[in-house]
Structures are given as structure tokens and as C-alpha cells.
Amino acid sequence: MANDTPTYYIITWIRIFFGAHLLFSGGRYILTGYVPEIPGIGGEWAAANTAIGVYQAIKYMEFFFGIMLLTNRFVLLALILEMPATVNIFWLNTFVVATPRQLFTGPQELFLNGVLLLAYSGYLGAALKPRLDPLWLWHSDRALKDNYAETIRAEGSK
Structure with missing residues (x-):
């Protein structure tokens, strides 16, 4: 279980x-405008992203x-929203640029x-169920109950 002492820590x-890394990466850009020197076609890609504002948006998102x-x-929301940028960074650094720092x-x-x-995927369990009943965001506490579908049906029949 993730709340066991060693695993939790x-x-x-x-x-x-990871939070400190994102805060530093985004904050360094926000405070100084620093864009790292990326060699080759990776640098061209980063320059193109900077020219259209995508690089800046990603840095502000990383900061937050x-x-x-x-x-x-x-x-969980931060991790999910950061994942597309993470995959992009991984691909660019590992396969496109592939210098020792990027590797x-x-x-x-x-x-x-x-x-x-x-580690936080247990909260995504509902995404793996083949059939779900509608559940409004403001009733999301019911999703954490084992029998939330029955609870919703029972409330609907009142």
C-alpha cells in the first residue's frame, strides 16, 4: 500500500x-527568459515553439x-497535464538531440x-471500468465509495 511508511516517504x-524541478525550470524562464541551447534540429524545434508561444506556455505551466x-x-491533475510535455521532452532529448545532458x-x-x-493511479480506477453511470463532478466523493452506482440509483428512485 502506498501509505506504508517507506513507500509513502x-x-x-x-x-x-519533481515539483522542485518543474518550479525551477519554469521559474528560471519566467524570471530570466532563459532558453537552453539545444544543438541541431532540436534547437530549431525549440526556436519554432518559442516563436509561436508554445515554449513560454509550457514554462508557465511547469511553474504552476x-x-x-x-x-x-x-x-494527479498536475501530473496528467504535465505528461504531454514530459513525453515531448523525453522524445526530443533521447531520440532527436541525444547529447549526454539530454540523455x-x-x-x-x-x-x-x-x-x-x-503511485497516484488508484484514483483513476473508474477510467478502467467497462461501464459507468453518469456522475457529476460535484458528486465525485461518491466515486470513492464501492457502491456509488447503487447509491445513485437509490437516490434517483426516491
């Missing part, structure tokens, strides 16, 4: 480390997702985000 450390992870608020940072980012998504 390991996951918490990974969450804080870092805050979310560090404060332990909306962790470390791309897999590291994918590992951190992937492990944390796995």
Missing part, C-alpha cells in the same frame, strides 16, 4: 523533487504544476512523472 520525496506538486494540491534529463523526467502517475 519515497513517493513524497519523488513528488517534491511545480507549485501544485510541492504543496500537495491537485497532484539524462529526458529519461529522468519521464521516470519521475511516470512513477508518480503510477
Whole structure:
């Protein structure tokens, strides 16, 4: 179970480390405008993203997702929304650029985000059920109950 002492502390450390990484990466851009020098076609790709504003948007998102992870608020939402950027960073760093620095940072980012998504994946259990009854967001507390479908049906028949 993820709340067992050693596992809980390991996951918490990974969450804080990844949050600090995102906060630093986004904050460095926000405060200084720093864009790392990326060699070859990867640099052209980053320059194109910067020209159309995608790079800037990702850096602001990283900053806010870092805050979310560090404060332990909306962790699963931050991890899910960060995953497309993580996969993009992994692909660019590992297969397109593939310099020693990038060969470390791309897999590291994918590992951190992937492990944390796995650690919090129990909350995604409903996505794996073949059939679900409608459930409004404001009734989401019922999804955590084992018999929420029966509860909804019972309330509907009143």
C-alpha cells in the first residue's frame, strides 16, 4: 500500500523533487527568459515553439504544476497535464538531440512523472471500468465509495 511508511516517504520525496524541478525550470524562464541551447534540429524545434508561444506556455505551466506538486494540491491533475510535455521532452532529448545532458534529463523526467502517475493511479480506477453511470463532478466523493452506482440509483428512485 502506498501509505506504508517507506513507500509513502519515497513517493513524497519523488513528488517534491519533481515539483522542485518543474518550479525551477519554469521559474528560471519566467524570471530570466532563459532558453537552453539545444544543438541541431532540436534547437530549431525549440526556436519554432518559442516563436509561436508554445515554449513560454509550457514554462508557465511547469511553474504552476511545480507549485501544485510541492504543496500537495491537485497532484494527479498536475501530473496528467504535465505528461504531454514530459513525453515531448523525453522524445526530443533521447531520440532527436541525444547529447549526454539530454540523455539524462529526458529519461529522468519521464521516470519521475511516470512513477508518480503510477503511485497516484488508484484514483483513476473508474477510467478502467467497462461501464459507468453518469456522475457529476460535484458528486465525485461518491466515486470513492464501492457502491456509488447503487447509491445513485437509490437516490434517483426516491
